Amino acid sequence: MHSGQKQELASLTGRLRRESRKITGPRAAILEILRHHPHPLTNKEIFAELPKGGGDLATIYRAMQLLEKLGMVKRFDFGDGTARFELVGEGDDGHHHHLICTRCAGVVEIAECFPEEIERRIARTNGYAGVTHRLEFFGICPDCQQ
Amino acid sequence: MHSGQKQELASLTGRLRRESRKITGPRAAILEILRHHPHPLTNKEIFAELPKGGGDLATIYRAMQLLEKLGMVKRFDFGDGTARFELVGEGDDGHHHHLICTRCAGVVEIAECFPEEIERRIARTNGYAGVTHRLEFFGICPDCQQ
DNA sequence: GCATCAATTGCAAATCATTCGCAACTGAAT
């Protein structure tokens, strides 16, 4: 999550229960992993963190699809052809951005967002409704600058 | 291109020649197609516009890779897992953004950019060098709003 | 606890975009 404090596992499983979804071993393990990671994770990374025999990669793909549909995780696209997911706080929509090192792939959470008034102007000028944006920053992190 | 006026084919082929690259049938056809399209095209779309027998899909992939390396096209990512390419004017770096309709996939070229001073602050705050951004807007176009 | 059943999983096969190997081909320069 972006906001800082980790979510209670109970709050997470509660959200699943409310949708008459089962709290299965793989799902609990996935949520536990996400809860402990501050930056977006790929499905493969989640898979690697899973205890051996803790689940199949396809199960993770299906779990992330479900969690995204329920608004419990947010999908991010760093432009490398691999989806990444981050836990979203209850009530939050998870919208935020990242600064990614193009050398080491290090990630920094960014609080800034695209200015609302400019986005509103873009929407109005073109007659578009429900406008949002996808935005990520790229650069070289301090360590990689030598 | 974003700036408006179409590029001369001669200017494009000249850039290839300077790099001791051949002006082949497929490449000329691809450049011609890109020259006549104001918005980013997928390789498959370019392929479809090619005269029958005018080239192989793999050739287009290779051509776009080359053109991108030479800075003649800019790659865009609309988040649907398919790369899109747009011709870049000489001397231009092609950096700009789009507003995409999530219903009909219609595209509008956007002149606005993420405010420089905020980006500089983000870079400085985190000690990152050479920071840029990838930004696209999404919404529902006038037609798709019913 | 135990039966019941829809939801879920594991595994393999299928999809899709993109890349690659390689022999045949062709611009461009001589």
Next chain:
DNA sequence: ATTCAGTTGCGAATGATTTGCAATTGATGC
């Protein structure tokens, strides 16, 4: 016309993601 590095076509790999399906398992109610 000759020559050869750069290109192409085609099919086979790759890598991420999805899907079919039979076997498994939470959650609910006895």
